[in-house]
Amino acid sequence: MYKEMAASENIPQFCKSRYENNFGDVMIVGGGISGIQAALDLGAAGFKVYFIEKSPTIGGKMAHLDKTFPTNDCSMCIESPKFVECKRHPNIELLTYAQVESVMGEAGDFTVKVAKKARYVDESKCTGCTVCVEYCPVMYPDPFNQHISRNKAIHIYFSQAIPLVTYIDESCLYLKEGKCRICEGVCKTNAIDFAQTPETIEIHVGAIILAPGIEAFDPRYREEYHYGEYANVVTALDYERLLCATGPYEGEILRTSDKKHPHNIAWIQCTGSRHQLEGCNSYCSAVCCTYTQKQVILTKDHDADAKCTIFHNDIRSYGKDFERFYQRTEKLPGIRFIRSFTSIVKEDPLTKNITLRYSTNGNGVKEEEFDMVVLSVGLAPPADVKTFADVFGIELTRHGFCVTSPSNPLETTRPGIFASGAFQGPMDIPESVLSASGAASLCGEILSYRRGKLSKPRAYPPERDVSQEEPRIGVYVCHCGANIGRIVNVPETVEYSKTLPNVVHVEENLFICSTEAAAMLAKDIQEKGLNRVVVAACTPRTHEPLFRDTLREAGINPYYYDMANIREHCSWVHSKEKEAATKKAKDIIRMSAARTCHLEPLREFDLPVHKAVIVVGGGISGMISALSMANQRHEVHLIEKEKQLGGLARRLRATLEGLDVRKYLSDLIEKVYRHPLVHVYMDATITEVTGYVGNFVTKIKSDRGVANIKHGAAVVATGADVHRPTEYFFEQDERILTQLDLEENIFSKEERIFDAKNIVMIQCIGSRCEERNYCSRICRSQSVKNALKLKEINPAMNIYIFFRDMRTYGIKEDYYREASDRGVRFIRYDPTDKPVVARGRLEDGRTVLKVTATEHLLGTKIEIDADIIALAAAIIPSARSQEVAKLFKLAIGPDGFYQEAHVKLRPVDFAAEGVYLCGMAHYPKLISESISQAYGAAGRALTLLSNDTVVASGSVCAVNKKMCIGCGACAPACTYGAVQLQETKRGKTASVIPVLCKGCGLCNSKCPTGAIQLKHYTDEEIASQILAGLNHNVA
Amino acid sequence: MSSKGKFEPKMLGMICNWCCYGGADLCGVSRFQYPAYIKLIRVMCSGRVDLKHIFLAFANGADAMFVGGCHINDCHYNPEGNYDALSMVSLCKKLLAYIGINPKRLRLEWVSAGEGIRFAAIMNEFAKEIEQLGPLGKSEGIKENELQARLEKVTKLIPYIKLKKKEKLALHDPALADHQSYKDLFSGEEIETLILKAPSYWIDPEKCQGCMSCAARCPVDAIVSAKLQVHVVDQGKCIKCGTCLTACSSKFGAVTKITGAPVPPPTPEDRIQVARKNNKKAA
Known part of the structure; x- marks a missing residue:
């Protein structure tokens, strides 16, 4: 089925010859999490991105989920900052409510026709105020909430939507019957435009990434599920919305039949998957076992007495940390896992309860009644996938997924067009994300010479100097849907915050991370003269960058900001004590506000990025990653501990899909050796790593002797045993x-x-x-x-x-x-x-x-x-992982595999900046998965390497010379060499070289006089938090 | 809880951004529960936590303090800041014990970003322990005023202690990395000597030339001075760093280090004019 692409080797050459043409860079089709990641990576790596999404907003299926397994992190909360990033990115041009009509040309030079559907709302005029929504007389089932609740004919798809503008749906009275037009009358900015017609745009790009994602299997294909017939048979995606605070019943799990809480719920696994019946899919959907476990845990969270029964076939907890997740679910009280096929027998006409029939282990067939039945529906390609494939001229498998190269799961059958995310086959979020980074790297390989040609730097307004002003703090308390609001009494917290010293403005918001809320925050800073901001929401570890950026956009130094973590450190850990949690939320806000008064504006600085990169481990992952980066004109040092390349794959002969591993491996090794930019070190050990992101120095001993390698980034692919x-x-x-x-x-x-x-x-x-x-x-x-x-x-x-x-x-x-x-x-x-x-x-x-x-x-x-x-x-895990972890300061998880920066959305990054991860060192995986991840790590490394500078935090140490007594307690505490003692007229004094300082503050805690201070974590700032935390009302 | 008359401790945790804060976040994401009276402060590294932060908290009503960092040898930073935390906490515990405060009120733990459940377990265990101990001073049998006086005394000595123990406070010895070896890093005797032998600096009015050299070098402006007037060390402000001793020219030798004896009373107002020999001549 797959055509060998002999020509693909020559693509870079071919593209270079077309250099004169001023075509655009990359088009990404599909705005789910995979498309978003690809867009952000390519944007950061210096490409102009045209980002096409057929629905009115980006977000994809992930935006519909309540939580994500196996951490139960809030789905929208982790995804929506990426929406904002896409919107703010100067290199990403977003085209929503649009579809590709045709693709002409070839790799390096595609001409794409994109049809924009009529929204009947002028995107440039709509402010997202939603007055029109209030007045619209048409109620119709809301697609975002799986048609369970209702919405208006004119509405915003969901509150974090990007772009945050309304659109008019086909249920509109005027469009159907030619009357109404109320919205037109109430819109203050005259954004409603019924004269709008579909528009076709022609775009030139060099490469295309396809990320159309998946749809949930529709159980209506099979009568026996009685979906749509029995009110209390729902799909897992319906249930996801029921669980969610922004769902049809605001986070209450209710039955549509009587709006009562179901207490006895059954899940039926493999709905539409692993069946050879007409209308069903024969493959396994890969995610349902674990998402069901998540739904069970969340159900128990909502209702501790709920009884949950899971009818399953095999339990496929094959992913990282899935086994523990399964054990955790199994241990909950009132949970039954029953291995049996199940059929839906009947619906009680009065109670609307559902009866299921299943076979027991030894006791024959049994019937049992449930309040609600959740169908764990599988993943299916989008309904229109055939047309989609025809438009792009690519082939599909018999299941309707993309045909990919056996040696590269990211390559489609048409050169220059790549597949990302679940278009390759059923997969979970992290795999979708890393394949996106991988597809981005492949685009970079063929368009490397165009990098930076069309991209633009981000422009910010000039910063207002507020250092002489009295602190004027704005406090923003987030409900986080129901994550905070259901436990913490937010209005009470808001009232309390108003009484705090220097707090001049307090607001609450359902989701403070939404674009709408960010715009409000920026507006308040300007209109209300705020000069410091406290956001009481979730953890700064994920959301601080987003809000700091908002401050910059509003012309305030980003360090005038503090995050009061009232979710991870409050509502979620005190969910059974509402009063105590509310009191603590107030305490946390008071601590943040006290700290904020002492904050100082800090300057970030640009550090140069060394363009070379190190790859640790010469297995398949390491070699793929090395080649991909070398093909993008970066010098790569490939370090292998053995005397030959190949790693564990040397012991394999074929893959399940029939790839000849020996041949593949020898071709790959040859490519590595022949590439002028890849330097291979065999029999090598790393003895020392110094430096930091953009500027590492690694000392290695190898067959080539001892070498000190300067490099900007590192990819760790140490494999497994x-x-x-x-x-x-x-x-x-x-x-x-x-x-x-x-x-x-x-x-x-x-x-x-x-x-x-x-x-x-x-x-x-x-x-x-x-x-x-x-x-x-x-x-x-x-x-x-x-x-x-x-x-x-x-x-x-x-x-x-x-x-x-x-x-x-x-x-x-x-x-x-x-x-x-x-x-x-x-x-x-x-x-x-x-x-x-x-x-x-x-x-x-x-x-x-x-x-x-x-x-x-x-x-x-x-x-x-x-x-x-x-x-x-x-x-x-490879014995070597531990060593490398210590050298590069990397985290290792409980099973001995490397711990990525974020399980869902940063699957190939480490928390340590500038170091990336791929292959079996992350977790056991198949060759195809390792290849995908290896390209992913290369794609992520390129977001760093393709820039000349990297921004370093302004939170570094500084010395108040007047207070320094030259005792020398500080200098030995710093192994970065950032603190130095110098002879002056007054004797010895310490000084700090800011570019070398990493901001740990060890010197600060050694200093007897407090002369050396870590900015942003000064003694004064910490002391104010301590005192405020002990109920002292301090400013 | 307090409404039922049960003791509700005040507890703060100072935790590092990279590991323990991540562990506390994961604890939240996983919905593991712990008492709401524990509040957390984020620092970049557990080695940033300062002796004076701990004493500040105890002097202002904290019943217990928690310090959390990355596991030993897993510190995010190259200088392995958690060793610094280990030294600091071990010194701090000895100081607390010296003034009669139960050192269990200060606890140091390593929690990785993947150990949400461990974070909750530690919080629950520590909270229970402190609830049983009761308010600060109660289980120790120290009255409020006395407690404050003792805490203040040590707080005042912190700069001096840091200076004297700077080597041990920056000790990074993987061979001793188990808690026990670091626990014994400072002996009880050592602490006693440290506190009892804390010196005072005094300016001899007979020798002072009113040149302001020492005052200019004093990091905390503790020397009351004016040109040609006898300088006086404000003992309330002095941090005992000894900078004045080295600043005073050996020709004059006016600054004296006094150990184990009270500081002589300040010079009366009428005698603060410097009696310089050449001044007399001029007169």
Whole structure:
């Protein structure tokens, strides 16, 4: 199906020859989280981006979710700052309510026709005041709330929408019947324009990223779900809206039939997925198991006595931290996980309760009544995906996802067009995000020479000097939907804040992070003369940059800002004590306001960025990442600890999809060696890392001797190892192998394998246990792959796979089915009753391995005489990860894999700036996933490397010379060499070199006189917080 | 809680941005609960927490203080600031014990950004411990006035203590990184000597030339001075750094370090004119 793109190698050359043409840079189609990430990365990396979205706002499916697994972070809260970033970005041109009509040309030079639908509202005139919405007489089911509640014919899609303007829907009376036009009359800015017609725009771009995302499976395709017929059968996406504070019932979970709280709720897994029935999808949707667990946890949060029942097939907790999430759900009181197919039997005509029928373990078939049934619907390609594919001239798989290159999941069948996010197949948010960064890197590879040609720097208004003014503080208290507002009495907090010294203005807002609220804040700063701002909302770790930027936009120094964290540190941790939480929220605001009075305006400074980059680890991930960055004209130093490149993949021969790993690897290694900008260091160890973002110096010892490498960024791809099993006579009996050994033996055509009558495979060896409380993710695919290969060679061979849960997530489900169809026997075992292996001798004298196990479902004993046993050994973190973590100051998670900066939205970043992550060092993953992530890490690194400077925080130390006694307590505390003692006329005095200071403040706490102070965390600022925290009302 | 007459402690936590604050955030995201009377202050590094912050809090009504940082050797910063926190807290606990305050009222823990549940567990455990101890001074049997006097005494000595113990306060010894070795970093005897032997600086009116050199160098403006008048050290303001001692020319030697004896009373008003030999000649 996939055409080899021989030409793709020559694309950069080709594009360069067309250099004279002044075409635009990149177009991104699809405004979900994946598209947003691609747009921001490309914008930051110096490209002009045309960002096309068919609905009236960007945000995609993620905007519809209440929370995200496995952290239960608020979905809108983490996504909406990205909306604002897109809107403020000078290099991103947003075209919403628009669709691509045609694409002409080729990589480097596409001409795209985009049709903008008529909104009947002039975007440039609409202020988003929503007066028109109030007056509109037409009520119709709201698409944002899954049609459960109603909205007006003219409305804003949701309150954080970008652009924040109204649009008129086809339900409009005037559009349907030619009468009404009330909105026109009430609009003060004359923004309503019924004369508007669809408009076609022609745009020239060099590359295109497709991120159309997914739709939820529509259960109406199958009558047996009775969706739309029984009122209390809802989809998981409906339920997501019910959970959400901005949902149809403002965060109350209510039944539409009687507006009562359901207490007994059932979830039906695999709705529309893993079925071969007409209208259903045969693949696994990859996210439903875990999102259901999230919904269960949240349901218990809303109603501690709720009874939740999950009818499931396998529990596929294959992702990072999913296993713990599953255990957490399972441990909650009143939760039942029942492994059974389920059918919806009837709806009680009076109570509207739903009866389900399911089979029990040993007690036959049972019927049970529930207040509500949630269908855990799967992910499906958008309904119009065929037309979409035709427009772009790309091919689709039989499931309707994008056909991608076996060696690169980001490449479509048309050169210059890349696929990002769930268009590749079902995936969760972090995978969508990292594939977006990866697609951005691929665009960068073909358009590198155009970088910076059309991009513009951000312009801010001049800063108002307020240092001589009395503090005038504005306090903004956020409801965060219901996250804060449901626990903390916000109006009371607002009244209290008004009484605080120097506070001159207080407001409350449903979502202070929305564009609308940001505009209000900026307006207040100017109109009410505010010179300091406190936002009482969520954590500064995620939202501080957004609000600091808002201050800059309003012409105030961004350091005149403090965040009172009344969500993570208050409403969420005191959710059962509303009064105490309200009191604490007031305390936290008082502490922030007190601190804010002492804040000083600080100057940030630009540090140069060294253009070279280091890649640690020469496996597939490291090599891909290195090549992608080198193709964008950056010098890459690739550091490998072994004597050869390739990493763990050297032990693989093929992928499930049929990629010849040996060949792929040798081609890749050759490309690395031949690339003039990639320097390979073998047998290498890093002995020291100094410096900081943009300016690292790494010392390495290698086959080339000792080298000091200067570099601006680092990509860490240290990979993983395979656990050596300790059970089942492993290493005592040569017939017992790991899956990797088996694969090797199959390809080297070992007779004993080919002649085997019975092969037994045992899953979860060393995974999902006490020492390693995680799933190794790739073992099922590995076993199914080997089983299929063996069946191909010898169809008569008996293959038994003992498993706990078959976790062939996503499209890999098809291979599981194929194996099953080919007669591979899958037998479930319980972790408390593992298969037992004994060495025995048959009557004919052959020695065999006797495998005994209990068939879980029927409880019968099975005995198999195995010739070969293959163990699916766990993937464990590389021993090297710890070392590298210490050198680069990186965080490691509870399972020994690297901890990314944010599980959902910064999956390849580290909290340590300038260092990026990819491959198995992050978590076990398949080759295709590693490739995607490797491009992702390159894409993220490019957002730094393609700029000449990086902004360093203004929060650095400074010395008050008058107070310095030259005692020298400070200098040894600083290993950055930022604090120096100098001889002066007055004796020794300390001084600080600001560009070297990292702002830890260790010197500050050593100073006996307080002469050296860490700006933004001065003694005065901290003392004021301490005193205010102890109920002293201080200014 | 307080309405039921149960003791509700005042507790503050000073936690580092990179690990413990992240852990506290994750604790919130995961909805793990802990008592609402604990309030948190964000610092960039646990090593930024200063002795004087802790004493300021205890002197102003705190019943307990918490310091949270990254796990040892996981500090976000190159200088491994959590070692600094370890030294500071260990010194601070000894100082508290010296003035009769239960050192358990100060607690240091390492919490990574991934340990939300651990953060909640520590908060709950610490809160319970303090609730049982009761208000500051109660379990110690110290009356309010006495407590304040003792805290004030040590607070005044903090600059001097920092100066004297600067090496140990910046000690980074991975070999000692377990809590116990750092706990014993400062001996009880050492603390006692430190406090009892705290010097005072006094200017001998007979020797002072009224040249203002010492006053110009004093970091805290503690020397009452005017040209050609005898300078006086304001003992209330003095931080005992000894800068004046080195600033005074050895020719005059007017500044004296006094240890273990009271400072002589200030010179009477009528005698503050400097009696310089060459002045007399001129007269």
